[in-house]
Amino acid sequence: MINFFGSIWWLLVTLGILVTFHEFGHFWVARRLGVKVLRFSIGFGKPLWKRIGKDGTEYVIAAIPLGGYVKFLDSRETELVGDEIAQDFNKKPVWKRAAITIAGPAANLLFTLVALWAMFVIGKPDYQPIVGRVQGIAAQSGFVDGDRLVQIGATPVTTWTDATLTLVTAAIDRHPVDVKVIDPSGSPQTRRLDLSKIEAGKNETAAMRATGLVPKQFQMPIVGTLEKNGPAEKAGLQVRDEIRAVNGKPTPDWEAMVLAIRGESSAGAPLALTVRRGDETVNLSVQARQDTEKNGEKVWRLGLGAPADAPYDALLRYGPLDAIPAAWRETVNLTTQTLGMLKRMLIGTASLNNLSGVISIAEYANVSAQKGIAWFIQFLALISLSLCIMNLLPIPILDGGHLVYYLIESIKGSPVSERVLIAGQYAGLVLLAALMGLALFNDIMRQLPS
Incomplete structure (x- = not known):
């Protein structure tokens, strides 16, 4: 229930910020180009709050917070007289109308750049790109435990997120993709990860797992959960403790820890654990419990589980000046990846399941907010960039569709007919409704047990 209300709250924060920026882009440029703005609305439907500004614009916060709009003075909707004629949006030159239209997506793009700059200045905690375990394709391609990823194809890698x-x-x-690594001995190597071996039909998540690269941090022998009144809890182990050794045997990863517990345990002989707790080293004694598996195998356990996540071991941070080119590079990289994914979905090489709707956005907003301010700022940047790209799609009711109309007008010398405009509106509504319906369907399917 806490996650539900948290998701709703952070969704409202996200949409409130990004929609305001988008609509302010339209508003600001329209005012500068002499167009009168009748209404600036965040949300749709019944107004929850409104006031008339000194500029004559009605500012509104409406009940349905899934977008917003700026309403201009337009002679197609009402008869204008006097000074109003000069402030008519519909009578402005085509380049001015195009500039006002593109200003919304441009504001989202500017927000992305500024947000990423802020993220880099604050510093985003992340994981070092170190391989903890190799299997499958990665093992066949020559990767070894401890490889540090440096570059994948032409893309430099600084964190595991990258x-x-x-x-x-x-x-x-x-x-196949060439991956530059620093091997455990410190020597640079180039390994070819042959991704052509991934079976056809696997979705993106399964395909990623099939690469066989597992981050080191998720193999660390760190306590994530403790069984109530289990051996580990009784011995004084705590969540986030790192088990460094069992009976003096080093445990560099979770698998080594499990093997050491099973190999060193016996009835009546407690295990000596060397535990790292914060900046301290703690020595504990614990008597393992023998359990019987469903297949009849007897195993020794301490009653602890791995964490759902791992402590961060890297901080991606730049000074204020260095953060400027870093934010630009990241914006270009994210734009390229987003457009590439859209292309792959259109040609069918990527699944349409990648489309996410309001439910997924709410969940991601809540998760990123819980991770910290830098993660949430990055999330805002990603959604803002997505809004920029989505609004530039050539769908008639979106900004991109209006730009197509203006391009046609500039070529033929006159606006498209009212009939074409109406037909485009209906077609755009149907297409946008289909996309939103598919995104919502994907969201619902993600909520169902797999």
């Missing part, structure tokens, strides 16, 4: 975003795209394409 690696994941790049690997997902490569996995969808099913093409």
Whole structure:
């Protein structure tokens, strides 16, 4: 229930910020180009709050917070007289109307740049791109435990998030990709990850798992959960403790810890655990419990589980000046990846299941907010960039559709006919409703047990 209300709250924050920026882009440029703005609305439907500004614009916060709009003075809707004629949006030159239209997506793009700059200045905690375990395709391609990823294809890698975003795209394409690494001995190597071996029909998540690269941080022997009154809890182990050794045997990863517990345990002989707790080293004694598996196998357990996530071990941070080109590079990279994914969905190499709707956005907003301010700012940047790109699609009721009309007008020397405008509106509504319906369907399917 807490997650539900948290998701709703952070969704409202996200949409409130990004819709305001988008509509302000239209508003600001329209005012500068001499167009009168009748209404600036955040949300649709019944107004919850409104006031008339000194500029004569009605400012509104409406009941349905899934968008917004700016209403201009338009002679197609009402008869104008006197000074109003000069402020008519419909009578402005085509380049001015195009500039006002493109200003909304441009505001979202500017927000993305500024948000990413802020994220880099604040510093985003992340994971180092170090491989903890190799299996499947990665093992066949010569990767070894401890490889540090440096570059995947032509894309430099500084964090595991970078690696994941790049690997997902490569996995969808099913093409071999050269990966530059620093091996455990410190030597640079180039390994070819043959992603053509990924089976056809696997979705993006399954394809990513099929690469066989598992981050080191999720293999760490860190306590994530404790069984109530289990051996570990009784011995004084705590969540986030790192088990460094069992009976003096080092446990560099979770698998080594499990093997050590099972190999060193016996009835009546407690295990000596060396535990790292914060900045301290703690020595604990715990008697393992023997359980019987469904297949009849007897195993020794301490009553603890792995964490759902792992502590961050990297901080992506730049100074205020260095953050400017870093934000630009990240914006270009994210734009390229987003457009690439759209292309792949259109040609069928990527699943339409990648479309996300308001439910997924709400969940991601809540998760990123819980991770910290830098993660939430990055989330805002990603959604803002998505809004920019989506609004530039050539769908008639979106900004991109209006730009297509203006392009036609500039070529033929006159606006498109009212009949074409109306037909385009209906076609656009149907297409947009279909996309939103598919996104909502995907959201609902993600909520169902797999």
